[in-house]
Amino acid sequence: MNPFVRLWSRKRILRKGRLTGCMVLIALVMAPVVAALIFSQSMVDSMIEKFVRISDGHIQIAGSSYENIPEQYISYTEKSISGYALMYSSTETASLQIKGVEDGYFEESNRAKQISITKIDQTKRSNLNGVTISSYTARKLGVQIGDKVALMVVPDTQHGVLRPVMLQVTGIYSTGYNLIDKSLAFVDYSYAQKMFESDTSRITEVVVKSEYQDQLSRIKKTITTDGIVTDWQQKNSSVYNNYIVSMQAILLVLMIIVIVAAFFTASVANQIVEDDSREIALSKLIGAPDSMVRKSAFISIFTVTLAGMAIGLLLGILIGMNLSPVLVWLSEKNILVLEYYLVDFNATIPWGEIALVMLSMAVVSALAVLISLRHTRKITPMRLFTGV
Amino acid sequence: MTYPIELVNICKSFPSADGNTPLQILNNINFCLKSNESTAIIGKSGTGKSTLLQICGGLDKPTEGSVLFNGTDISKLSDAKMSELRNRKIGFIFQANMLMEDFTALENVMIPAQIQGRRESECKPIAQDLLKQLGLEDRMNHYPAQLSGGEKQRVAIARALINDPDVILADEPTGSLDEENAKEVEDRLLEIVKSGNRTLLLVTHNMDFARRCDRILVLKNHTLTEEKASK
Numbered sequence: 338m339n340p341f342v343r344l345w346s347r348k349r350i351l352r353k354g355r356l357t358g359c360m361v362l363i364a365l366v367m368a369p370v371v372a373a374l375i376f377s378q379s380m381v382d383s384m385i386e387k388f389v390r391i392s393d394g395h396i397q398i399a400g401s402s403y404e405n406i407p408e409q410y411i412s413y414t415e416k417s418i419s420g421y422a423l424m425y426s427s428t429e430t431a432s433l434q435i436k437g438v439e440d441g442y443f444e445e446s447n448r449a450k451q452i453s454i455t456k457i458d459q460t461k462r463s464n465l466n467g468v469t470i471s472s473y474t475a476r477k478l479g480v481q482i483g484d485k486v487a488l489m490v491v492p493d494t495q496h497g498v499l500r501p502v503m504l505q506v507t508g509i510y511s512t513g514y515n516l517i518d519k520s521l522a523f524v525d526y527s528y529a530q531k532m533f534e535s536d537t538s539r540i541t542e543v544v545v546k547s548e549y550q551d552q553l554s555r556i557k558k559t560i561t562t563d564g565i566v567t568d569w570q571q572k573n574s575s576v577y578n579n580y581i582v583s584m585q586a587i588l589l590v591l592m593i594i595v596i597v598a599a600f601f602t603a604s605v606a607n608q609i610v611e612d613d614s615r616e617i618a619l620s621k622l623i624g625a626p627d628s629m630v631r632k633s634a635f636i637s638i639f640t641v642t643l644a645g646m647a648i649g650l651l652l653g654i655l656i657g658m659n660l661s662p663v664l665v666w667l668s669e670k671n672i673l674v675l676e677y678y679l680v681d682f683n684a685t686i687p688w689g690e691i692a693l694v695m696l697s698m699a700v701v702s703a704l705a706v707l708i709s710l711r712h713t714r715k716i717t718p719m720r721l722f723t724g725v
Numbered sequence: 726m727t728y729p730i731e732l733v734n735i736c737k738s739f740p741s742a743d744g745n746t747p748l749q750i751l752n753n754i755n756f757c758l759k760s761n762e763s764t765a766i767i768g769k770s771g772t773g774k775s776t777l778l779q780i781c782g783g784l785d786k787p788t789e790g791s792v793l794f795n796g797t798d799i800s801k802l803s804d805a806k807m808s809e810l811r812n813r814k815i816g817f818i819f820q821a822n823m824l825m826e827d828f829t830a831l832e833n834v835m836i837p838a839q840i841q842g843r844r845e846s847e848c849k850p851i852a853q854d855l856l857k858q859l860g861l862e863d864r865m866n867h868y869p870a871q872l873s874g875g876e877k878q879r880v881a882i883a884r885a886l887i888n889d890p891d892v893i894l895a896d897e898p899t900g901s902l903d904e905e906n907a908k909e910v911e912d913r914l915l916e917i918v919k920s921g922n923r924t925l926l927l928v929t930h931n932m933d934f935a936r937r938c939d940r941i942l943v944l945k946n947h948t949l950t951e952e953k954a955s956k
Contacts, residue, residue, distance in 0.1 A: 622817060
């Protein structure tokens with residue numbers, strides 16, 4: 338780099354004023370952008386993980402038999418029975434999906450991380466079949482562990498008989514995600530078999546290895562069955578579509594923020610050219626070509642932009658990785674909208690998305706600054722004598 | 726024969742305030758500057774002396790005529806070539822201090838050399854030497870705001886000399902200085918011309934300074950006449 342360009346860029350950066358303000362503003366824009374990306378990506382990932390581990394698996398095969406599961410893509414399969422029922426307490430009613438699961442279902446390590454369960458003291462166990470309901474449902478029905486509830490099974494065959502059964506609440510769980518907690522209750526697999534007799538109630542949940550989770554459609558197509566094959570995205574289409582729309586909206590908003598920030602940088606570049614017009618004219622007087630003047634201005638503005646982005650990135654990561662305590666605190670204030678979010682989730686940094694946003698910002702800023710710096714051409718040494 | 730600077734039929738006019746008749750400043754100016762010669766241009770205020778100097782340095786363009794620098798018509802040079810010419814061949818000194826406020830005296834002097842791409846390690850000793858010659862050895866790391874008018878002017882002289890130019894163009898270099906400082910700057914400038922095979926074109930109101938130059942040109946009624954010819 339030309340020694341004069343280096344020296345002048347350094348002087349400009351070290352001079353307090355507009356460039357410092359520019360750096361602070363870019364950092365302040367970048368930090369929430371990064372935090373929002375961490376929050377949205379982590380939240381979506383954690384919600385999907387809850388759905389997959391607790392509710393549906395990645396792929397559901399509803400039917401008595403199936404073939405051609407591509408083992409190399411599969412983490413594990415799990416049998417379950419699924420149907421719908423109305424649950425009554427003495428005062429309230431809840432419409433629930435009843436899922437029959439085998440012993441040890443909740444002990445699987447990845448699943449155990451997604452759910453917390455309080456089980457009944459065996460001394461309080463009655464002869465009734467047990468049901469594990471969520472803390473949300475328990476609150477809604479006004480019941481506690483050990484209490485009795487009535488279950489009215491919605492028949493899944495034309496010959497089914499509508500009749501109530503009495504169950505004891507033997508466990509209360511919480512996944513931390515309202516959409517699951519509101520709708521799901523667990524019973525023993527063998528008992529569920531008696532309640533739901535149709536073949537389509539027999540579900541094989543397929544959990545796909547993490548590296549193949551973007552190939553669900555392809556994996557699904559290879560499976561042959563006498564029943565129906567669906568994936569979690571189809572089964573929870575409204576939730577999945579909400580995820581997609583939310584992510585697209587977030588990305589769009591972020592891009593708009595980035596573009597606005599880039600144009601702010603360009604306007605700072607304009608101001609700097611005006612502020613430094615005497616120095617620019619003087620340097621041209623002593624023989625600096627316009628390209629050299631522009632280069633030094635570009636380097637100083639772009640260095641400050643990158644520094645602002647780096648500070649913003651660090652701040653954003655710091656905020657994004659520590660959002661859980663804030664959400665917990667907010668949830669204690671009973672803010673309604675938080676029902677649809679996970680209060681406790683594993684924050685992960687979506688480096689790809691962050692890199693995309695930062696790269697976009699860098700490129701848009703660079704272009705906007707380069708365009709702004711064309712004004713230096715109009716500054717001639719004569720400005721020193723005429724003022725224009 | 727080529728001259729460091731040769732002006733051929735130079736005319737300069739500015740648009741008048743009413744937009745009708747242009748305001749004529751210079752009319753058919755012809756002169757040439759020889760190497761190792763100092764020339765002073767004198768004349769009343771507003772006669773166009775500074776404009777003429779700016780045209781000589783390629784800072785302003787004449788309405789008509791051409792400026793030849795070592796035989797090359799500078800109006801035909803690209804902006805980049807013109808910058809290079811100003812940087813390598815011409816040293817400018819002005820009445821108002823024209824130093825970069827964020828740069829120290831030493832850095833200000835080094836700038837023209839650094840524009841050429843010369844490293845600090847290469848041009849710093851030259852700049853230090855020039856500042857020492859001009860009596861500023863203890864002011865090298867001071868910023869312009871910390872220097873007196875005379876000191877700033879000597880820094881400007883050092884800056885004009887760092888690239889060893891063929892021509893020095895000076896516009897009222899002692900105009901803002903007291904008598905003692907003015908005399909010192911005059912001595913330095915004339916000594917530099919004599920010792921370095923350079924050409925000095927000076928615009929001044931100071932007749933004593935003008936008389937010490939080899940030639941005196943008077944700008945009057947838009948034209949230039951020679952009052953004192955070179956021996």
